[in-house]
Amino acid sequence: MGRFHRHDDAQDHGHDHGHEGGHDHLGDHSGYGTGSDRIAVLERIFDENDHCAAHNRADFDAAGVRAVNVMSSPGAGKTALLARTLDALDASRVGVIEGDIETALDADRLAATGARVSLLNTAHGFGGECHLDAPMVRDALGRLPLDGLDLVFVENVGNLVCPAEFAVGEHLRVMVYAITEGEEKPAKYPVMFRSADVVLVNKTDLLPHLDVDLGRFYDYLARVHPGVTTIELSARTGEGVEAWIGWLREHANAPLREAPA
Structure with a gap:
């Protein structure tokens, strides 16, 4: 099913999510006889998601946990960055909700750091979705000891479109952009970049080997x-x-690893 971007996410990220040019965010459905029915279905999907996201957010808040939704295209380096991040933190105080369509490869890599990992394979029971939504994250929360954590990363499925449209109860959104993707990505996928609280520009070690103009990006x-x-x-x-x-x-109140005595 196609998606449209909503302006009223369950939590306020402090950004204007409107589309350029003042276009109606529902789009022009005049060419479809069932347009109004489709809009009603989509509205219901987003309303149900937002309701669940509010519950997720309440559970995070009650446990004193900050939740960070990490988004990117496939191959931008989310998992590699999270592994290095967890090495610098007290990983025993960090949880990860790992979203992938298939395999436990990334989940196993992050679990090796000592973090508590809850895997969501969207191909199994979630219709192979190309994003995580709030009900999926709620399912994963039942496998994390929130009362013993300070921080939870939600590593979303690699995709530059759908993850930005679904609130999951997070406090912050992080977008990982790799310089190998091309300078025009913010123009082509504005919703993702607009929804981010911070944009991490990854793979800068490759700059000497690529014809990339970061200024244009x-x-x-x-x-x-x-x-x-x-x-x-x-x-x-x-x-x-x-x-x-x-x-x-x-x-995000990230817990640092204690220095050796």
Whole structure:
């Protein structure tokens, strides 16, 4: 089923989610005899999702947990970045809801850091969805010891469209952009970039080997989300990750790993 972007997410991310040009966010359905029925179904889907997202958010708040929704295209480096992030944190105080269509490869990689991981394979019982929604996340929360955690990462399914349209109860949204994806991505996928509280510019170690103009990327980003925080880093080398950890400490109460005595 196709999706449309809503303006009234269950939690306020502090951003204007309207479309450029003042177009109706429902689109023009005049060419479809069942357009109004389809809109009603979509509205019901989003209303039910938002209701569940509010419950998820309440559970996070009651446990004193900050939830961070991590989104990107496939292959942008979310899992590699999270693995390096967890190595810098007290992973025993961090949970991960790992979303993938198939396999436990990423979940196993992150569980090896000591984090508590709850896997969601959307191909099994969730229709193979290309995103996580609030009911899926609620299902995964039952397998995490929230009372013993300070921070939960929701690693969303790799996709630059649908994940941004579904609130899951998160407090913050992080978008991981890889420089290998092309400078025009913010213009082509504005909803994803506009919904982010911080954009992590990953794989900067490859800059000397690529014909990439980061200035153009930042120009496009400024058009869709002026003033958004950006952090350049490399999950492979670790360069810039300290700044990312600092952002997490400031905004998500991330638990640092204790230094050896």
